[in-house]
Amino acid sequence: MHRTRSYLINGDFNQVVSPLDRGFAYGDGVFRTMLMQNGLLECWPLHYQKLVADCAAIGIVCPSAELLMSDLQQLISKQELTENLTSVIKIIITRGEGDRGYAAPAITNPTRVVLNTPMRRYSEGNLTNGVNLHICKTRLATQTRLAGIKHLNRLENVMARMEWQDENIFDGVILDQHENAIECTMSNIFARFDRKLITPDLSDCGVAGVTRQRIMGLASTLNLTVEVQALQIKKLLLADEVIICNSLYGAFQVKKIGERKMPQQTLANTIRTLLKS
Amino acid sequence: MHRTRSYLINGDFNQVVSPLDRGFAYGDGVFRTMLMQNGLLECWPLHYQKLVADCAAIGIVCPSAELLMSDLQQLISKQELTENLTSVIKIIITRGEGDRGYAAPAITNPTRVVLNTPMRRYSEGNLTNGVNLHICKTRLATQTRLAGIKHLNRLENVMARMEWQDENIFDGVILDQHENAIECTMSNIFARFDRKLITPDLSDCGVAGVTRQRIMGLASTLNLTVEVQALQIKKLLLADEVIICNSLYGAFQVKKIGERKMPQQTLANTIRTLLKS
Numbered sequence: 001m002h003r004t005r006s007y008l009i010n011g012d013f014n015q016v017v018s019p020l021d022r023g024f025a026y027g028d029g030v031f032r033t034m035l036m037q038n039g040l041l042e043c044w045p046l047h048y049q050k051l052v053a054d055c056a057a058i059g060i061v062c063p064s065a066e067l068l069m070s071d072l073q074q075l076i077s078k079q080e081l082t083e084n085l086t087s088v089i090k091i092i093i094t095r096g097e098g099d100r101g102y103a104a105p106a107i108t109n110p111t112r113v114v115l116n117t118p119m120r121r122y123s124e125g126n127l128t129n130g131v132n133l134h135i136c137k138t139r140l141a142t143q144t145r146l147a148g149i150k151h152l153n154r155l156e157n158v159m160a161r162m163e164w165q166d167e168n169i170f171d172g173v174i175l176d177q178h179e180n181a182i183e184c185t186m187s188n189i190f191a192r193f194d195r196k197l198i199t200p201d202l203s204d205c206g207v208a209g210v211t212r213q214r215i216m217g218l219a220s221t222l223n224l225t226v227e228v229q230a231l232q233i234k235k236l237l238l239a240d241e242v243i244i245c246n247s248l249y250g251a252f253q254v255k256k257i258g259e260r261k262m263p264q265q266t267l268a269n270t271i272r273t274l275l276k277s
Numbered sequence: 278m279h280r281t282r283s284y285l286i287n288g289d290f291n292q293v294v295s296p297l298d299r300g301f302a303y304g305d306g307v308f309r310t311m312l313m314q315n316g317l318l319e320c321w322p323l324h325y326q327k328l329v330a331d332c333a334a335i336g337i338v339c340p341s342a343e344l345l346m347s348d349l350q351q352l353i354s355k356q357e358l359t360e361n362l363t364s365v366i367k368i369i370i371t372r373g374e375g376d377r378g379y380a381a382p383a384i385t386n387p388t389r390v391v392l393n394t395p396m397r398r399y400s401e402g403n404l405t406n407g408v409n410l411h412i413c414k415t416r417l418a419t420q421t422r423l424a425g426i427k428h429l430n431r432l433e434n435v436m437a438r439m440e441w442q443d444e445n446i447f448d449g450v451i452l453d454q455h456e457n458a459i460e461c462t463m464s465n466i467f468a469r470f471d472r473k474l475i476t477p478d479l480s481d482c483g484v485a486g487v488t489r490q491r492i493m494g495l496a497s498t499l500n501l502t503v504e505v506q507a508l509q510i511k512k513l514l515l516a517d518e519v520i521i522c523n524s525l526y527g528a529f530q531v532k533k534i535g536e537r538k539m540p541q542q543t544l545a546n547t548i549r550t551l552l553k554s
Contacts, residue, residue, distance in 0.1 A: 007296050016293035017301055019284050019369060019390045024294055026431035027304030033377070058432065059439060090377060092296060095435075100310070100367060100394045102431070102438035102462050113296045117377045141418035142454065145436055153430035154303035154379070155335065158372075159422055161379035162336060177419065185379050 023094030130253030131170035191239035241265035300371030304429035407530030408447035468516035518542035
């Protein structure tokens with residue numbers, strides 16, 4: 001069964017995004033990106049919980065999980081089911097179409113987009129040796145009203161990602177305006193100091209990802225304590241080890257941040273195994 | 278000649294916005310809103326100049342003015358030309374389609390959308406008596422990398438606009454995180470103190486609109502000096518008069534900000550006449 005389109009809008013293969021959709025006009029919406037293997041979404045309950053919370057944070061009523069699952073069933077090809085392929089599912093929820101102007105319509109009808117995109121192949125070196133991080137010049141703005149939410153206003157991430165072309169750099173650490181490391185453009189970050197795992201406080205900026213949440217939950221299994229706190233970039237560079245994470249690759253060891261070589265360690269491998277189990 | 282669609286994408290009535298368009302995925306683009314009367318765009322050279330500058334600021338090569346004008350010609354109905362109707366033209370330029378992920382494609386092909394939308398009817402009271410402003414709780418974040426640009430990351434404006442439902446409130450003043458009045462959700466702002474006209478400094482946040490620029494250019498005609506500077510909300514409330522402006526309504530006198538009644542004055546009327554001449 002061949003689909004010419006790899007996405008569904010409001011459950012319909014023929015529906016299109018209107019330029020009057022507030023997601024397009026203002027970035028007025030949220031999204032999630034997750035792995036699908038053999039037709040099953042990895043950690044769907046956590047992703048759906050976060051989707052609902054992010055929608056609520058900007059005043060959108062999230063479509064039901066049943067509706068999204070029904071979209072997904074339509075979107076999965078037989079090939080994916082029979083060949084046990086891995087792909088990436090992206091779900092976008094917007095406030096829907098509106099008239100011109102910032103005021104939301106009296107009755108909103110959220111737009112839901114479910115996209116099936118190919119899984120990027122990560123190099124074997126990322127798994128065995130870890131990854132290099134750029135230190136971004138672009139800073140994250142302090143906006144407590146929107147911090148933590150994975151909303152569609154992602155120009156800061158785009159600007160930060162435009163800072164490097166070098167294929168040996170996997171991601172870039174982004175700081176806030178007070179020299180705190182917050183996250184990477186597409187990843188959260190953890191630093192281990194002895195038996196303490198620190199992940200940056202995201203109450204001013206950044207995206208609080210599902211894998212970050214899962215790793216925080218794994219800390220005791222790893223015999224580590226975990227703390228959410230401000231993490232100055234100077235301090236990050238002195239960590240016993242640093243890992244980054246997201247829902248697609250799980251966790252990677254960081255071998256270099258800017259010009260600073262980080263200690264060779266194995267926390268990311270351990271965590272990756274635990275995340276898969 | 279009846280059009281079922283009032284917009285063109287890349288000069289094509291049949292083209293649609295892809296959910297993979299970076300404008301939709303990340304708000305990775307810019308826009309302009311302007312008046313069209315009798316088939317002519319008001320202040321097109323200034324709008325185009327700002328469109329080019331805003332595109333350049335985020336690394337997009339703006340489509341040529343000729344291309345946009347050719348889109349516009351296709352979009353204008355005979356009815357609009359013969360009946361001398363006023364409508365609102367919105368132009369959106371995005372970085373175009375990309376793969377999933379923040380990295381911009383090696384070769385980008387910007388998406389241009391030209392929309393023709395009906396002109397909102399402003400009440401006669403707005404013209405004769407002025408308008409009321411809400412003071413927004415939502416604050417603008419400091420982001421020097423993106424300040425001044427009319428980009429598609431407008432969630433702050435959306436959140437601010439959601440703060441009131443009262444139809445007697447025309448717009449809301451938004452402050453930064455240091456109690457400076459910056460702009461309104463859809464307007465720039467000017468305060469007159471004696472012979473001095475002050476408009477907020479937009480180097481940290483806010484959108485530097487074309488009408489703001491035009492009014493600054495009119496100051497000497499009005500026998501006023503104009504200064505761009507930080508403007509604390511406390512100071513704004515003590516102004517001899519306050520006006521707001523944008524490209525659609527020109528300028529309106531402000532009669533009330535929050536609970537504070539402002540002096541009855543006439544600067545907006547004078548400026549509106551000058552803007553039209």
